[in-house]
Amino acid sequence: MTAKKGLKIASLAGIPIYVSWSWWFFAALIMVVFRPTFSQALPDASTAWTWAVAAFFVLIMFGTVLIHELAHALAAISFRWKVNEVTLNFWGGATIYEHSSTGKEQTPLRSLTVAIVGPISNLVIAGAAWLLLQVLLDPSGTAQVLLTITVWTNLLIGIFNLLPGHPLDGGRVVESSVWAATGSRARGMRAAGWSGRVIVLLLFVGGVLVPLLQTGELSPFTLVIIVLLGAMLWQAASAAIKTAEAQLLAERLTIIELMTPVQTVLSHASISELIPLLNGAGPGREYQQLPIAVLDLNEHNGHEVLVGIVDSGALASVPRSAWNLPVSTVSRTVNPGAQVHSSDTVEHLFTTFMEFPNEVIAVIDETQVPHRILGIINPETLAGRLNA
Structure with a gap:
């Protein structure tokens, strides 16, 4: 099975595993x-054999990265969080997971646990390969070469991923530590983003400037890899800082201040019942x-449940003769589970966004019985406000 994200090779515990095209x-x-x-x-080996050994080493690297990502995924599953996918790509891999309301609450310790098990798995692999080296009968053969390079590559991957900066796993350690100290995950994310930028600068100094000063030479291949890796890390760190700044701005406000008020209509109403809700500003502007x-x-308690948002474009295209149609024909369906209470913290709002990415969030007034819908929070609209 193929997809834009790559080739789906397997599924583990309901988690699809993809190999992106860049991995090849x-x-x-x-x-x-x-x-x-x-x-x-x-x-003493033939050229064909050395190519075969190189191909086998690719398989070892494949297994190494896969184990690293599955460690993240299984740790997230242990907290009953939702894991969407595991993808292997040019830079290693990525595990996409999000908090679920049915799972355990996100805490600094749990976030740190999910992050750190990946590098730990690499260090375990390195240790296992080293132990196998100690019992080899032939210390000069192919097995010895493959095991030795497996030890060093896993040590490198494990240590590199523990560097304290976003988007590396060590960045999650920084994020969790600052989150635990300040009570703000956004502050932790911002700190991890800035430390990620520092790591990029150190990578450039250590990988480019130092060799140039010492030898006056630099491998073009090394330069390309450092530039590409540095650009990727800098972009991800900068995005984390931008997101954190927006969340910190939002944390100064309340849910009510962040929401967009709405007018409401019941789903079984006809389009004609929408007309009194329109402002009548003239053709082309009335919506x-x-x-x-x-x-x-809700048939049990009478609580209001958001199930859709009227689409102004679809509504404008409906002729008067069709105003007897139900409002569902001119509305966009939303997830009724995506909701927050007006008294919730903004931190809880962002956790809800993680559980329902790209969904419109309903704001509920839980002080009234039955509960009422006060407004909505559209992630795109909110991002525009906070990044303005």
């Missing part, structure tokens, strides 16, 4: 770069107004 380029690059190393380490929320009533 990574695999070819690894073979080309390491084949000369295997030729030197195995001087530029407050959103109109489409509601159902």
Whole structure:
């Protein structure tokens, strides 16, 4: 099965595992770069055999990265969080997970646990490979070469991922530590973003400037890798800082101040019943107004439930002769589970966004019985306000 994100190779505990198209380029690059190393380490081996060893090393790297990402995924599952996918790509891999209201609450310690198990898995692999080296009968053969390079690559991957900066796993350690100390996850994210930028600068100094000053030479391949890696890390760190700043701004406000008020109509109403809600500003402008929320009533307690938002474009295209149609024909369906209470913290709002990405969030007044819908929070609208 193929998709834009790559080739789906398996599913574990309901988690799809993809291999992105960029990973195949990574695999070819690894073979080309390491084949000369295997030729030197195995001087009696044929060219074909060294290519075969390089291909086998690619499989080892594949398994190493997969174990790293599955460690993240299984740790998240242990807290009953929702894991959407695991993807292997050019830079290693990514595990996409989000908090679920049915799972355990997100805390600094749990966030740190999910982050740190990935690098730990690499260090465990390195240790296991080193132990196997100690019992090898032939210390000069192919197995010895593969095990040795497995030890060093896993040590490198594990230590590199523990560097304290976003988007590396060590950045989550920084985020969790600052979150625990200040009570604000956004402050932790901002600190991890800034430390990620520092790591990029140190990477450039250590990988480019120091070799140039010492030898006056620098491998073009090394330069390209450092520039690409540094650009990726800097972009991710900068995005984290921007997101954190927006969340810190939002934390100074209340849910009521962040929401957009709405007018409401029941889902079984006809389009003609929307007309009194329109401001009548003239053809082409009559629908530029407050959103109109489409509601159902919970049959057990009478609470209002947001099930849709009237689409102004669809409404404008309906002729008067069709105004007897239900409002559902001119509304966008929303997830009725995506909701917060007006008294909730903004931190809880952002947790809800994580559980329902790109969904409109309903704001409920829980002080009244039955509960009422006060407004909505659209993630795109909110982002525009906070980043203005």
